[in-house]
Amino acid sequence: MSDKLVLAGREFDSRLIIGTGKYASAEVLQKSALASGAQIATMAVKRVDVKTHQDEIVAPLKELNITLMPNTSGAKNAREAIFAARLAREALGTDWIKVEIHPDVRYLLPDPIETLEACKVLVEDGFKVFPYIQADPVLARRLEEIGVIAVMPLGAPIGSAQGLQTKAMIDIILKQSHVPVIVDAGIGAPSDAALAFEMGADAVMVNTAIAASADAVLMSEAFKAACEAGRKAYKAGLAIKSTSAKATSPMEAFLKEAMK
Amino acid sequence: MSFFDVLSKYDVDKFKELVDSKTDKDIELALAKQGAHTIDDFAALISERARTHYLDVMVQMSMQLTRKRFGRCINMYLPLYLTNLCSNKCAYCGFSVANKFKRVVLTLEEIEEELQAMNKMGYTNILLVSGENSHKAGMPYFEQVLPLAKNYADYLQMEVQPLETDEYARLKELGLDAVSVYQETYHPEYYKKVHLAGKKADMRFRMETPDRLGQAGIDKVGMGALLGLYDWKVDLVATAMHVLYMRDKYWKTNLSISFPRLRPAQGGFEPHSPVSDAKLLQIICAWRIFDNELDLTISTRESAQFRDLILPVGITALSAGSSTEPGGYAHKGQNLEQWTVNDARPVDEVVKVMEESGFDAVFHNASTTYFKAV
Amino acid sequence: MAQITFNQEHKLTIKDGTTLSEFLKEQQLLKEGVAVAIDEDIIKKDTYDNVILKDGMNVDVYNMVSGG
Numbered sequence: 001m002s003d004k005l006v007l008a009g010r011e012f013d014s015r016l017i018i019g020t021g022k023y024a025s026a027e028v029l030q031k032s033a034l035a036s037g038a039q040i041a042t043m044a045v046k047r048v049d050v051k052t053h054q055d056e057i058v059a060p061l062k063e064l065n066i067t068l069m070p071n072t073s074g075a076k077n078a079r080e081a082i083f084a085a086r087l088a089r090e091a092l093g094t095d096w097i098k099v100e101i102h103p104d105v106r107y108l109l110p111d112p113i114e115t116l117e118a119c120k121v122l123v124e125d126g127f128k129v130f131p132y133i134q135a136d137p138v139l140a141r142r143l144e145e146i147g148v149i150a151v152m153p154l155g156a157p158i159g160s161a162q163g164l165q166t167k168a169m170i171d172i173i174l175k176q177s178h179v180p181v182i183v184d185a186g187i188g189a190p191s192d193a194a195l196a197f198e199m200g201a202d203a204v205m206v207n208t209a210i211a212a213s214a215d216a217v218l219m220s221e222a223f224k225a226a227c228e229a230g231r232k233a234y235k236a237g238l239a240i241k242s243t244s245a246k247a248t249s250p251m252e253a254f255l256k257e258a259m260k
Numbered sequence: 261m262s263f264f265d266v267l268s269k270y271d272v273d274k275f276k277e278l279v280d281s282k283t284d285k286d287i288e289l290a291l292a293k294q295g296a297h298t299i300d301d302f303a304a305l306i307s308e309r310a311r312t313h314y315l316d317v318m319v320q321m322s323m324q325l326t327r328k329r330f331g332r333c334i335n336m337y338l339p340l341y342l343t344n345l346c347s348n349k350c351a352y353c354g355f356s357v358a359n360k361f362k363r364v365v366l367t368l369e370e371i372e373e374e375l376q377a378m379n380k381m382g383y384t385n386i387l388l389v390s391g392e393n394s395h396k397a398g399m400p401y402f403e404q405v406l407p408l409a410k411n412y413a414d415y416l417q418m419e420v421q422p423l424e425t426d427e428y429a430r431l432k433e434l435g436l437d438a439v440s441v442y443q444e445t446y447h448p449e450y451y452k453k454v455h456l457a458g459k460k461a462d463m464r465f466r467m468e469t470p471d472r473l474g475q476a477g478i479d480k481v482g483m484g485a486l487l488g489l490y491d492w493k494v495d496l497v498a499t500a501m502h503v504l505y506m507r508d509k510y511w512k513t514n515l516s517i518s519f520p521r522l523r524p525a526q527g528g529f530e531p532h533s534p535v536s537d538a539k540l541l542q543i544i545c546a547w548r549i550f551d552n553e554l555d556l557t558i559s560t561r562e563s564a565q566f567r568d569l570i571l572p573v574g575i576t577a578l579s580a581g582s583s584t585e586p587g588g589y590a591h592k593g594q595n596l597e598q599w600t601v602n603d604a605r606p607v608d609e610v611v612k613v614m615e616e617s618g619f620d621a622v623f624h625n626a627s628t629t630y631f632k633a634v
Numbered sequence: 635m636a637q638i639t640f641n642q643e644h645k646l647t648i649k650d651g652t653t654l655s656e657f658l659k660e661q662q663l664l665k666e667g668v669a670v671a672i673d674e675d676i677i678k679k680d681t682y683d684n685v686i687l688k689d690g691m692n693v694d695v696y697n698m699v700s701g702g
């Protein structure tokens with residue numbers, strides 16, 4: 001039975017999405033991306049820096065047939081995010097956009113109000129919108145109602161590698177969402193990714209944990225395996241925990257008769 | 261697309277087979293799940309096999325889940341019968357238009373007397389009940405009654421004829437917090453058979469009431485079937501589907517479930533498939549396990565002994581010292597009751613038993629389930 | 635000759651009538667993954683040949699970079 005990830009009508013085999021930040025070079029990024037099996041990668045849009053040379057990342061990723069998902073990182077408010085989204089659309093010819101608005105520079109936590117506003121405009125402008133949000137079930141519902149393609153709740157602050165600190169909230173989002181849920185940010189170890197899948201996540205996104213590891217290619221392989229393992233476990237159904245408890249009287253007497 | 265449209269796609273009689281087909285494995289899976297219970301889980305939880313082999317486990321689990329979510333608070337509410345005038349002809353009800361007895365519609369003065377008597381008993385959570393008659397007790401009447409009742413109530417509920425969305429919205433402005441409307445049965449043919457005349461014969465209109473309540477933004481919607489009227493397996497599964505539908509579509513609306521069992525009424529209607537005490541206990545546990553956040557309500561339809569037994573298991577709201585006749589608090593015995601009260605203990609006595617068992621009888625507001633707009 | 639501001643910082647002097655395409659080519663920025671905004675209006679790629687850079691314009695060229 002096929003278990004493909006479907007986003008905006010497109011099918012993917014891999015449920016691991018990667019970010020492209022903090023890699024040593026475009027070459028390492030490409031090798032790592034290949035090892036991870038990822039079919040979607042995010043990237044930012046910035047003014048060209050004519051002084052320093054920046055590695056080209058678009059071509060190396062396209063070589064691997066990876067779908068590019070630009071993000072609006074750097075935007076501090078809805079207006080800037082909308083502008084960045086439109087630039088990215090022009091630059092890449094894609095209508096996919098990850099809306100990422102973090103005016104908070106210390107923890108890089110997403111601004112929910114600016115995010116909701118930006119998403120409203122971008123959805124109306126024909127974008128396929130993937131909002132990065134706090135693991136807020138109500139915000140997730142509101143965004144779903146305005147037509148985003150998926151929601152991307154954070155597990156912990158970007159780059160913190162703290163794992164699924166927001167587990168209880170992600171759990172609620174997973175129960176209530178009608179759109180795919182991509183757990184993004186804070187995943188520090190392959191076990192965190194596996195846990196997200198065991199809970200029922202549709203996909204996870206990982207950046208720092210791979211890019212900043214001592215051996216990015218090997219870590220990519222680890223994450224690939226963990227994502228597959230977690231997803232399979234979820235599909236198989238987790239083992240039944242037995243419950244045995246006795247009621248207290250006068251319920252006991254009643255139950256004796258009631259269970260005949 | 262309303263819930264009526266959703267349910268119409270099913271042959272509801274097949275729900276009986278669904279319940280009967282559940283195995284131990286299905287029951288254990290339902291019990292082990294941490295949330296996101298499905299209709300299959302509910303069917304397993306109300307199966308006969310669950311009763312004979314898992315009821316003790318279900319009771320324990322239901323108790324723990326209720327304590328965790330609601331603590332030891334039980335909300336106290338009291339029904340105020342505004343009228344016993346009804347234009348429906350329901351085969352099972354004492355107020356049926358076919359039954360001859362003195363019909364009463366309380367005047368505002370009489371209502372005020374009742375409210376004062378109810379406040380004296382300690383109640384501020386008031387449930388306005390009426391027979392279904394839009395001519396003599398319709399919107400114009402309610403638009404006068406609600407502001408009056410609001411002077412005596414912290415929380416105002418209604419159990420009257422199904423109204424239109426804009427009517428509910430209007431009543432909300434006047435202070436309405438919750439509305440209960442019981443489907444009685446979700447089986448179309450049987451519904452037609454027992455609802456012989458009156459607006460209630462329109463099954464679609466009745467079944468779509470929770471939808472309209474959700475749209476009108478009413479704080480809480482009370483639902484349920486009349487257990488025993490038709491096959492309880494069919495009606496409980498349908499009610500569970502209705503709950504899932506409401507949770508999904510009207511996620512800002514609180515839900516409350518009642519499980520009235522068919523009781524003797526003037527007219528002597530016999531239940532199709534009676535629900536035993538053991539079964540009702542199981543049903544309450546099944547609801548609590550199926551949806552941890554449901555309000556579960558028990559009325560004085562049930563005996564004192566049974567109510568005391570099930571109170572710790574999953575109940576979150578209770579009435580006591582109730583009267584089901586219009587004017588029954590200020591002037592008892594003058595009018596016909598809708599059904600005979602079973603637990604006739606005065607409220608102080610019921611509260612004493614509750615407190616001795618370690619529960620708080622909450623009369624004023626403070627409850628996680630009754631939050632008010634600030 | 636016209637003077638434009640390139641990417642907020644650089645004041646450049648260009649020949650009258652230079653098109654956006656020509657300008658990008660000179661800057662070695664006529665490639666994939668690039669977007670341009672002039673005075674904060676995003677320019678559609680298929681019009682680059684027809685857009686003439688004028689004196690005083692703020693030309694911002696963006697590209698895709700690694701991040702997030």
